[in-house]
Amino acid sequence: MKRKVAVIVDGTGAVPTAVAAAYDIGVLPFHVIVDGRDHIDAEVDLQWLFGRLRQRRNLPTTAAPSIGEAVRAFDWAAERADSAISIHLTSAFSKSYESGLQARAVAMEKYPHMQIEVIDSRTAEAGELAMAIETAGLALKGAGFDEVVRRAYETRDSLAHFYCFETLFYRDKGGRTFKAKPWAAAESAGGPGLKVLLEVDQSTDGTVQPICRAKTKKQLFERIIRLVSERMNGAALCGAIVHANAAQEAESLEQLLRNELKCERIEIAHTCAASVVQSGEGFIAFACHTSTGDLERI
Numbered sequence: 001m002k003r004k005v006a007v008i009v010d011g012t013g014a015v016p017t018a019v020a021a022a023y024d025i026g027v028l029p030f031h032v033i034v035d036g037r038d039h040i041d042a043e044v045d046l047q048w049l050f051g052r053l054r055q056r057r058n059l060p061t062t063a064a065p066s067i068g069e070a071v072r073a074f075d076w077a078a079e080r081a082d083s084a085i086s087i088h089l090t091s092a093f094s095k096s097y098e099s100g101l102q103a104r105a106v107a108m109e110k111y112p113h114m115q116i117e118v119i120d121s122r123t124a125e126a127g128e129l130a131m132a133i134e135t136a137g138l139a140l141k142g143a144g145f146d147e148v149v150r151r152a153y154e155t156r157d158s159l160a161h162f163y164c165f166e167t168l169f170y171r172d173k174g175g176r177t178f179k180a181k182p183w184a185a186a187e188s189a190g191g192p193g194l195k196v197l198l199e200v201d202q203s204t205d206g207t208v209q210p211i212c213r214a215k216t217k218k219q220l221f222e223r224i225i226r227l228v229s230e231r232m233n234g235a236a237l238c239g240a241i242v243h244a245n246a247a248q249e250a251e252s253l254e255q256l257l258r259n260e261l262k263c264e265r266i267e268i269a270h271t272c273a274a275s276v277v278q279s280g281e282g283f284i285a286f287a288c289h290t291s292t293g294d295l296e297r298i
Contacts, residue, residue, distance in 0.1 A: 005148045006081035007136040008073045010065060010096045011041045012089045013128030014242045014269045023136035028073045028086070030096070030274035031063040038063070044273035050245060050281045059173060062274040064089075064096040070103030074116060078107075083115035083145040085152055087131050090206035091120045093176055093278075115145045119152055122206035125242040125275055126287035127161035133267060134238065134289070151292075158289045160231050161201040162211070164220045166282035168196055174278050178208035195220055201287070217284070221253050225260050228288060238265040239288030245270075245281050253286060264291040 008026040009015060015025050030041045032049075035058070052060065065073075070086070077084035086104075088097040100118040107116055121128050135152045143151075171177050172184035180198055187193075194213040197220045200206065211227075214220050228237070239257075243250040250268050257263050271283075 003081050004144050005139040006077035006084045007132060007139055008077060008084060008086040009128055009132040010088050011272050012125055012275050013132050014125050014271045015129060015132055016269045023133060025132050025136045026073050026076050028065045028070060030065060032060050032273050032277055033063060034060045041273045046273060049273055049276055053280060060277045062277050064094045065099050067099050067102045070099045071106050074103060074107035078111050078114055085117045085119060085135060085149055087119050087121050087128055089124055090122050092207040117149045121156055122202045123159055123161045124200050125271055126240040126285040127159050127201060129240040129242060129267060129269060130287045130289060131155050155289050157202045159201045159287050160228060161287035162224050163198045164217055164284045165196040167280055170280035180208050180210040183210060197223055217249055221256055224286060225256060229261060232290060236262045236264045236291040237288040238291045240267040242269050242271050242285045244276050244283050246284055250284055253284060
């Protein structure tokens with residue numbers, strides 16, 4: 001028997017395989033282009049990619065899912081549900097959302113009785129993962145389309161999503177530094193090797209808002225704790241941490257969060273190859289939203 005809603009998220013949401021299986025989340029892959037050859041994100045060996053990026057020349061690039069791939073994701077959803085929502089990387093960074101909208105028009109012709117919502121997450125890795133878990137968990141509990149869509153937008157609009165970067169070199173090469181461009185320019189000019197904290201969420205219009213720079217990631221983590229404490233106002237939070245070959249630091253951030261704040265659920269995941277190309281090795285992304293208190297960890 002079909003359920004009411006299926007949830008899809010694009011590959012930058014970094015949904016771990018076990019989480020995708022537990023919550024029955026469909027993943028729409030990005031592409032990584034290396035030396036003119038197109039690879040599905042999941043086919044790229046991450047350890048090889050880290051080594052390639054460290055050379056800082058002849059860099060790989062990325063491409064959003066195609067319209068055809070997005071249509072196939074809606075085919076997957078139609079097999080298991082009466083409706084679907086598809087969560088995409090902020091449109092400020094990617095054409096994934098645009099592909100989703102065009103695919104929706106095709107899918108609605110194939111499945112005229114199916115409801116489909118395509119969502120610009122206005123955020124990225126950890127924010128997408130947090131949204132996917134929140135909405136998919138609600139869908140598995142039997143919620144209807146309108147309720148799941150409403151929760152998706154409520155989660156998106158309340159998310160706080162922070163990036164800690166070792167370097168802005170890769171984001172600058174990809175044209176994704178936005179207001180942090182002066183920091184990237186200072187780094188490329190040989191300035192002090194500072195870590196960088198940025199925000200990307202609904203409050204920043206889905207683009208980059210520079211927060212601060214520091215000598216260590218621990219200092220950035222402490223700033224995140226202060227910012228989240230102010231915004232959550234004592235409420236329990238749910239969230240996600242996504243990292244690029246920085247598992248120990250991700251675990252340290254999780255421990256800090258649990259020590260200082262009221263945390264109901266925090267998922268830790270390794271990022272995907274496309275995000276590594278865009279942001280480099282060592283970055284950590286953290287996103288959180290206020291807990292609704294009605295979802296148990298699956």
